[in-house]
Amino acid sequence: MLILLPPSESKTGRARGRALDLDRLSVPELTAYRAEVVAALAETSARPDAAATLGVSPNLTEEIARNTRLTTAPSVPVAELYTGVLYDALDLTSLDTAARRRANRRVLVVSALFGALRLTDHVPPYRLSMAVNLPGTGPLAGHWRSPLAKTLPGLVGRGLIIDCRSSTYAAAWVPQGDLARRWVQIRVPGATHMAKHTRGLVTRALCQIDQDPRTPAGLAEVLAETFRVELHEPSGATKPWILDVHPPA
Known part of the structure; x- marks a missing residue:
């Protein structure tokens, strides 16, 4: 099982720590592509029109300036980096050791x-x-x-893809072929805020179970123990299964 999450705009930093080392990151096949974006972002963020290019408020001067120090600023474990509604609901720090180990293995x-x-x-x-x-x-x-598209299929293996990404991030990778038949998109009816919160709770629940569900129906059965769910078959050969997960009352 591979659980795909979006990042969050809000992030936490550290005053001390080792600097970014791209060669130490997982999925090393992405190293060269990462280096290109790191360099381009640093250059763009040093320009007067950085806020407009990045699509952020001009008032976020410190966050924009932070982009120019990516190779020297202290790094943070990803488990601690992202904050906000989804990651608050996931609440990694409160998971027991076994669930935390599964989160490290299952979440991307x-x-x-x-x-x-x-x-x-x-x-x-x-x-x-x-x-x-x-x-x-x-x-x-x-x-x-x-x-x-070249690297993520190998991380999925024979399991399911549980997709909690927003549409913006989903555009970066669309599972194809056999993977599409094991691709389940988590959809939350209602407001965006509750959608993020519920996806965080779904991710937490999946990190707490020992066995990986092997089919979309099996996933729905597991989550039905905690949520009200409805599973919908794909609308086309390259479309995902849709699992509606209703926010908890």
Whole structure:
């Protein structure tokens, strides 16, 4: 089972720690692509029009400036880096040792800057969205599409793909062929805030179970113990299964 999460805009940093080392990150096949984005983001963030290019408020001067120090700033474990609604609901720090180990193995964060990250990777805080057309790399979803298509299938193995990404990040990798038949998109009816919260709870629940569900129906059965769920078959050969998970009352 591979659980795909989006990053969050809000991130936590550290005053001390080792600097970014791209060669120590998981999924080393992405190293060269990561280096290109790191360099392009640093260059773009040093320009007067950085906020407009990055699609952020001009008031976020410190967050933009942080992008220019990516290779020297202290890095943070990904498990601690991302904050916000989804990651608050996931609440990794409160998981027991076995569940935390499963989270490290099962969760993959799709990142505009680094392509894909494990929870055990160490990276610095940054500000960059997958929706950005970054000078030097072009549209980031397009930059990552080919390398992710080559590397992520090997991480899935024979298990399910549990997709909790937003549409912006989902554009960077669309499972194909046999993988598409094992691709389940978690959909949460209702407001965006509750959607993020519920996806965090779903991820937490999947990290707490010992056995991997092997089929979409099996996944729905497991989650039905905690949530009200409805499974919908794919609407086409390259479309995912849709699992509606209703927010807890």
